[in-house]
Amino acid sequence: MSLELNQLTKKFNENTAVDDINLTVPTGSMYGFLGGNGAGKTTTFRMILGLLKQTEGTITYNGKPIDYSVTNRIGYLPEERGLHPKLKVEEQIRYLAQLKGMSKKDIDVKLDEWLERFEVPENRDKRIEKLSKGNQQKIQLIASIIHEPDLIILDEPFSGLDPVNVEILKRSVKELNSNGATIIFSTHRMEHVEEMCEELCILNHGAQVVSGNIDKIKSDFGQKEIIIEGDHDISFLEEMPGVLDMKQVRKKTTLKISDEQYADPIFKEIIKLGYFKRFQVNEPSLNDIFISKVGRKYE
Numbered sequence: 001m002s003l004e005l006n007q008l009t010k011k012f013n014e015n016t017a018v019d020d021i022n023l024t025v026p027t028g029s030m031y032g033f034l035g036g037n038g039a040g041k042t043t044t045f046r047m048i049l050g051l052l053k054q055t056e057g058t059i060t061y062n063g064k065p066i067d068y069s070v071t072n073r074i075g076y077l078p079e080e081r082g083l084h085p086k087l088k089v090e091e092q093i094r095y096l097a098q099l100k101g102m103s104k105k106d107i108d109v110k111l112d113e114w115l116e117r118f119e120v121p122e123n124r125d126k127r128i129e130k131l132s133k134g135n136q137q138k139i140q141l142i143a144s145i146i147h148e149p150d151l152i153i154l155d156e157p158f159s160g161l162d163p164v165n166v167e168i169l170k171r172s173v174k175e176l177n178s179n180g181a182t183i184i185f186s187t188h189r190m191e192h193v194e195e196m197c198e199e200l201c202i203l204n205h206g207a208q209v210v211s212g213n214i215d216k217i218k219s220d221f222g223q224k225e226i227i228i229e230g231d232h233d234i235s236f237l238e239e240m241p242g243v244l245d246m247k248q249v250r251k252k253t254t255l256k257i258s259d260e261q262y263a264d265p266i267f268k269e270i271i272k273l274g275y276f277k278r279f280q281v282n283e284p285s286l287n288d289i290f291i292s293k294v295g296r297k298y299e
């Protein structure tokens with residue numbers, strides 16, 4: 001059970017916005033699309049949603065082409081926010097929820113629940129244009145998910161929000177996921193993906209840099225980081241096999257090694273010197289992986 005993109009490509013004249021993407025979004029997962037401006041995230045989402053026709057490739061959901069007539073199974077938060085400024089919050093959500101086939105009774109219950117959860121019940125009778133940008137975003141998110149879809153696609157759900165509201169939205173998105181929805185969201189920020197997702201795809205100029213299960217990507221990558229804390233002089237470690245980089249700040253040393261097998265000989269060397277407070281092997285960061293694949297820092 002999954003959403004699969006195979007050889008998905010979109011060209012706008014000579015500009016290849018999405019370049020041969022191949023990935024699997026497992027049903028029930030939280031999947032992050034990471035990439036800078038113009039990386040191809042929105043274009044990919046629009047193709048998944050049937051709003052744009054791909055130039056090449058296929059998209060299947062649980063083995064079949066997506067049936068867009070069953071729109072109530074999909075929820076979408078578009079990047080360009082599309083609320084009607086003159087409508088009141090309640091009217092706007094009701095209108096969109098009805099389009100998704102919800103009954104009046106269901107809307108009554110869910111509307112109260114979501115306005116409470118997003119801490120905006122006092123905005124119910126306000127016109128959309130009177131709300132702050134962050135609160136408009138919450139209203140649009142409610143409108144995208146109030147019908148409890150199986151597949152939820154959120155284009156930059158956390159952008160433009162203050163840290164408190166980012167946390168409120170993250171909590172709700174995690175809850176929707178733990179209640180069974182498959183969630184795909186895009187972001188520029190690595191830490192959102194590291195914190196929220198089991199799976200990710202990093203896009204760079206339309207091409208997929210890496211995709212799949214984050215823990216597996218990190219363990220397959222090979223490189224590890226070692227943190228050592230103690231009073232002894234260990235600057236000789238820089239010359240040890242497998243050491244790619246070494247940084248020392250006061251009593252803390254951070255080593256980058258090309259493979260975990262190099263950790264053991266390093267450990268054996270330093271314990272000859274005596275007591276150390278810390279010897280810790282960490283997985284690489286997504287940023288380390290990005291640098292190694294693209295040749296520059298992720299920004």
Ligand SMILES: Nc1ncnc2c1ncn2[C@@H]1O[C@H](COP(=O)(O)OP(=O)(O)OP(=O)(O)O)[C@@H](O)[C@H]1O
Pocket residue numbers: 012015016017035036037038039040041042043044079
């Ligand atoms: N309708 C369109 N016509 C022509 N070019 C387009 C169109 N939509 C997107 N593009 C181009 O496709 C590329 C990918 O854009 P896209 O909006 O998918 O990126 P994105 O990753 O969502 O970026 P952002 O984070 O800035 O929203 C860009 O070069 C963009 O200019």
